[in-house]
Amino acid sequence: MSGGGKVIVTRDIHKTYYLGDIEVKALRGVSIDIAGGEFVSIMGASGSGKSTFMNIIGCLDKPTRGQYFLDGQEVSTLSRDELADIRSRKIGFVFQSFNLLGRTSALENVELPMVYNDTPQKKRRERALAALEMVGLGGRERHLPSQLSGGQQQRVAIARAMVNDPSIILADEPTGNLDTEMGAEIMEIFVSLNSRGKTIITITHESAVAAYAVRTIVFKDGNVSEERLNDVRK
Numbered sequence: 732m733s734g735g736g737k738v739i740v741t742r743d744i745h746k747t748y749y750l751g752d753i754e755v756k757a758l759r760g761v762s763i764d765i766a767g768g769e770f771v772s773i774m775g776a777s778g779s780g781k782s783t784f785m786n787i788i789g790c791l792d793k794p795t796r797g798q799y800f801l802d803g804q805e806v807s808t809l810s811r812d813e814l815a816d817i818r819s820r821k822i823g824f825v826f827q828s829f830n831l832l833g834r835t836s837a838l839e840n841v842e843l844p845m846v847y848n849d850t851p852q853k854k855r856r857e858r859a860l861a862a863l864e865m866v867g868l869g870g871r872e873r874h875l876p877s878q879l880s881g882g883q884q885q886r887v888a889i890a891r892a893m894v895n896d897p898s899i900i901l902a903d904e905p906t907g908n909l910d911t912e913m914g915a916e917i918m919e920i921f922v923s924l925n926s927r928g929k930t931i932i933t934i935t936h937e938s939a940v941a942a943y944a945v946r947t948i949v950f951k952d953g954n955v956s957e958e959r960l961n962d963v964r965k
Contacts, residue, residue, distance in 0.1 A: 737800075738899065738930055739765040739788055744797035744807075746783050746953075757783040758794070759953035765932065767898070770925040772933045772941035772961075775950030782903065784950065785934050789822055789901045790814040802898075819848055823892030823900045827907035829884045831876040831891075837863060838872035841891045848895070862890035866920055882913035889920055900924060902933045906940055918943045 746758040758780045765771055775781040786792040787799060790806060793814075799807040806817060831840045841859040850858070863872050866886040876884050885905060892900055902921065906914030922943060925931045933944060941947045942961050949957040 736767060737764050738767045738802055739763070739932075740798075740800040741784075741788070742798040742800075744784070744787060744794045744799060746780075746787065746792070747795045756953055758787075760797070761950075761954055763948060763955065765930065767930055768925070768928050769946065770921070770931045770944045772935055772944035772947045773950060774935055774938070774941050774947055776936060779950040780953040781934050781950045783953075785901055785903055785932070788932070789824060790818045819844065819895065821897050821899055823895070823897040825885070825888050825892050825900065825902040825905050827904035829876070829881075829888045829908070831884055831887060833876055836873050836875060837868060837879065837887045837890075840876070840887055841894050844891060844895050858894050859890070862894045863887070865893065866890045880913070881909050882916055885909065885913075885917050886920070889917070889924075893924070897929075899930045899932065902931070904935055905933060906935075906937070911939075914940065 741761055741763050744758050744761040745756070748755040748757055761780070761784060773781045773784065783792070787794055790801070794807050797807065798805055801817065801821065806814065809817070832843070838856070838859050841862050842855045845855040845858065860872060863869060866889050868883060868886050868890065871879065871883065876887070879887065900921070906917055909917060918940060921931050921933065931944070933940060935941050944961060947959050947961055948955055
């Protein structure tokens with residue numbers, strides 16, 4: 732699905748790290764537009780810059796130079812607190828390692844983002860239960876992560892990312908710890924979320940995962956080496 736105007740615009744984004752006396756140029760002038768409601772995959776080998784780029788568009792890091800606009804607002808110059816506020820309101824994150832609290836139930840894991848923004852307890856519970864239902868985990872809300880399969884744990888992570896109703900989902904290697912069948916089920920959840928208007932951006936090195944997106948952007952040596960439209964299922 733591709734609706735709406737541009738929600739992510741980067742212009743000549745550079746990111747340089749310093750390891751002692753060594754200068755590492757992770758990004759070398761990246762300019763990308765992503766429209767609201769798009770499903771985009773970002774591919775590249777290790778060290779290509781794709782994860783650095785995700786950290787910048789996810790407001791986890793700032794570029795060394797260049798401009799980044801999110802929903803028309805330039806965020807590359809905002810303070811750490813302002814970036815944190817944008818993250819909590821507009822962006823949901825899904826990671827390869829799930830990042831669930833091991834001694835906390837699925838329901839409580841999903842509620843966690845709402846604790847930080849002072850959502851009342853009753854509303855937290857209602858929204859968390861609805862999010863778990865949406866990802867096919869109704870009835871499993873009391874289970875600990877250790878009582879769930881890897882695919883189910885990733886579903887909990889997706890529910891947690893969705894519970895504040897962000898407009899953008901950033902998924903970093905979301906199937907990396909899953910077998911092929913479970914990985915396909917997780918990607919179908921992203922397809923479903925995209926069909927509801929969510930902007931989905933997946934970071935991956937697997938072409939089979941990238942193929943679920945409508946558009947693939949390939950990184951190499953800190954810049955975009957290729958962009959292509961995918962022949963996705965209608």
